[in-house]
Amino acid sequence: MTQNRPWIPYLLILPSVAFLALLFVVPLVQTIWLALSDNGAPSLANAERMVTDINFTRSVRNTFLLTIVVVPVQIAIALAMGTMVSKVGRGRETILWIWTIPLGISDLAAGLVWLSILQNTGYFNSLLFSLGVIGRQASWLSYQTPIALFIAIAVAEIWRGTAIVMVIIVAGLNQVPKEFKEAAEIFGAGPWTRFWRITLPLIRPALQSALILRTVLAFEVFAVVYALGGRNFPVLVGEAYNWQNQNQNYSVAAVYAVLIMIISLAATLIYLKALKVDPERLP
Amino acid sequence: MSKETMSTIKASPASFASSRRWLLWSGIAALCAWVLVPIYLVALGALGGRQGVYIWPKTGLPTGISLEPFILFLTTEGVVQSFLNSLGAAGITVALSILLGAPAGYALARYDFRGKDSYRLLVLLTRAFPLAILALPLTVSFIRLGLYDTIIGVGLIHTVLALPFAALVTQGIFLGVPKELEEAAWVFGCTRVQAFFKVVAPLALPGIVATAVFAFVISWNEVFAASVLTVRNRTLTAYLLTVLSESPMHYRFAGGLMLILPSVVFIFAVRRYLFAIWGISSK
Numbered sequence: 001m002t003q004n005r006p007w008i009p010y011l012l013i014l015p016s017v018a019f020l021a022l023l024f025v026v027p028l029v030q031t032i033w034l035a036l037s038d039n040g041a042p043s044l045a046n047a048e049r050m051v052t053d054i055n056f057t058r059s060v061r062n063t064f065l066l067t068i069v070v071v072p073v074q075i076a077i078a079l080a081m082g083t084m085v086s087k088v089g090r091g092r093e094t095i096l097w098i099w100t101i102p103l104g105i106s107d108l109a110a111g112l113v114w115l116s117i118l119q120n121t122g123y124f125n126s127l128l129f130s131l132g133v134i135g136r137q138a139s140w141l142s143y144q145t146p147i148a149l150f151i152a153i154a155v156a157e158i159w160r161g162t163a164i165v166m167v168i169i170v171a172g173l174n175q176v177p178k179e180f181k182e183a184a185e186i187f188g189a190g191p192w193t194r195f196w197r198i199t200l201p202l203i204r205p206a207l208q209s210a211l212i213l214r215t216v217l218a219f220e221v222f223a224v225v226y227a228l229g230g231r232n233f234p235v236l237v238g239e240a241y242n243w244q245n246q247n248q249n250y251s252v253a254a255v256y257a258v259l260i261m262i263i264s265l266a267a268t269l270i271y272l273k274a275l276k277v278d279p280e281r282l283p
Numbered sequence: 284m285s286k287e288t289m290s291t292i293k294a295s296p297a298s299f300a301s302s303r304r305w306l307l308w309s310g311i312a313a314l315c316a317w318v319l320v321p322i323y324l325v326a327l328g329a330l331g332g333r334q335g336v337y338i339w340p341k342t343g344l345p346t347g348i349s350l351e352p353f354i355l356f357l358t359t360e361g362v363v364q365s366f367l368n369s370l371g372a373a374g375i376t377v378a379l380s381i382l383l384g385a386p387a388g389y390a391l392a393r394y395d396f397r398g399k400d401s402y403r404l405l406v407l408l409t410r411a412f413p414l415a416i417l418a419l420p421l422t423v424s425f426i427r428l429g430l431y432d433t434i435i436g437v438g439l440i441h442t443v444l445a446l447p448f449a450a451l452v453t454q455g456i457f458l459g460v461p462k463e464l465e466e467a468a469w470v471f472g473c474t475r476v477q478a479f480f481k482v483v484a485p486l487a488l489p490g491i492v493a494t495a496v497f498a499f500v501i502s503w504n505e506v507f508a509a510s511v512l513t514v515r516n517r518t519l520t521a522y523l524l525t526v527l528s529e530s531p532m533h534y535r536f537a538g539g540l541m542l543i544l545p546s547v548v549f550i551f552a553v554r555r556y557l558f559a560i561w562g563i564s565s566k
Contacts, residue, residue, distance in 0.1 A: 012390035030420035104546025106504030112539030116328040126340035268411040
């Protein structure tokens with residue numbers, strides 16, 4: 001069917017290629033140029049301005065710390081969810097639906113949800129008060145309590161972002177043939193051995209895409225931070241936003257954008273290499 | 284008496300199994316509560332009004348709530364308009380990502396052509412980039428083109444986010460429609476276009492609708508690009524982000540609830556397709 005009119009597939013992909021060229025490739029090049037030029041000549045002045053900014057080091061550190069804490073926890077919870085739900089017959093659909101609800105919740109909304117819990121007169125303080133842990137309202141989200149604020153943001157991110165990991169992992173688990181598990185059971189493998197030696201290697205492709213997706217998203221963290229801590233907890237995208245909107249300095253904002261892209265690309269490459277997926281071992 | 288000992292002996296493996304069962308279900312229940320309770324609490328905050336925020340200590344019970352505070356929030360200047368703007372931007376995103384993405388997905392599913400791998404690479408590459416960041420340089424070009432501060436501009440950048448996803452997912456959906464059916468339609472005298480619209484499209488429709496819903500959710504929840512590219516014609520997320528620091532607490536909670544409700548309904552509507560879609564697109 002392809003011989004007589006070979007141009008058909010090109011005609012079909014052309015609109016999307018043109019669109020992505022215009023609104024993905026062009027802005028990408030523009031960002032890089034904007035970041036690395038000053039008055040039309042190549043220059044590192046913007047990068048210098050970014051690096052010497054008071055919030056730069058803190059925002060890099062905060063973003064990395066958040067990613068390092070949040071992503072593994074999300075993978076662990078998602079694996080637990082996937083394993084649990086595979087043992088359930090009736091009610092499986094409802095459970096999965098409840099667990100996927102956060103998939104539809106924006107990071108801004110997630111921040112506001114946890115604000116209602118963690119603000120001074122919120123439910124968390126009320127709980128601690130009624131248990132006798134605290135005598136008066138404690139504040140968790142101010143600049144004076146950076147560790148509590150960090151944990152609050154991490155919790156909100158874990159609450160919201162685990163759903164997508166869970167969906168990818170459950171989709172991966174669904175593709176593992178039952179025979180593998182049964183064979184391992186016959187040969188006497190316990191549940192832990194089965195999990196580490198059979199299940200985990202078989203869902204490596206799913207794990208890989210979940211890790212890539214979640215890590216790139218974790219480096220983009222912004223609105224949840226803003227909703228909970230305002231500007232008390234600088235992160236990379238938040239700084240880019242401030243330079244663009246408050247300071248009207250598009251060039252420094254662009255340097256931040258380039259930095260975030262380099263980090264995301266590097267993380268993707270590391271995952272691709274570290275979790276090399278062997279096509280012959282796929283189920 | 285011998286009967287009794289018999290039953291205890293028999294019961295011990297059974298009670299081991301039932302305690303594992305119990306553990307499984309309490310784990311599932313805890314994770315369901317972890318997802319649902321925060322949403323319930325922000326809803327209480329949204330419906331509790333100004334007085335509700337300062338009740339101390341809070342019980343977490345639905346006392347003193349009414350729809351009035353939420354309606355008051357809805358009638359605040361700018362809320363309804365930004366809600367409509369969000370709908371508009373999401374509508375544009377859905378239309379464009381399906382119109383541009385579905386043909387590409389069809390080409391990937393049905394044809395072998397040179398450059399197919401490069402095209403797939405381009406699409407996958409977008410995933411390694413924090414795409415919303417590309418809104419930064421677009422500010423300048425959008426001002427020149429008259430797209431800055433318009434819903435169309437926001438819809439365009441949101442399509443960059445949703446289009447790669449749409450192309451990959453529709454590829455999987457079209458692969459699921461048997462080729463033989465299409466070929467049979469040709470044999471019976473349908474042209475290719477007729478065969479597509481009479482045979483393939485009806486079978487692929489539910490999956491395409493699910494893809495559309497996802498594109499909608501992607502746009503509805505996006506904060507960064509929408510905030511950077513608009514000033515007066517804000518989407519709901521951008522509006523909430525900018526008024527955040529000067530809004531009273533119960534308005535913030537109402538805003539959070541308003542962001543959450545539509546997405547929860549949408550995720551419920553496509554719950555059957557969630558795992559199939561992610562199984563496909565994470566390959």
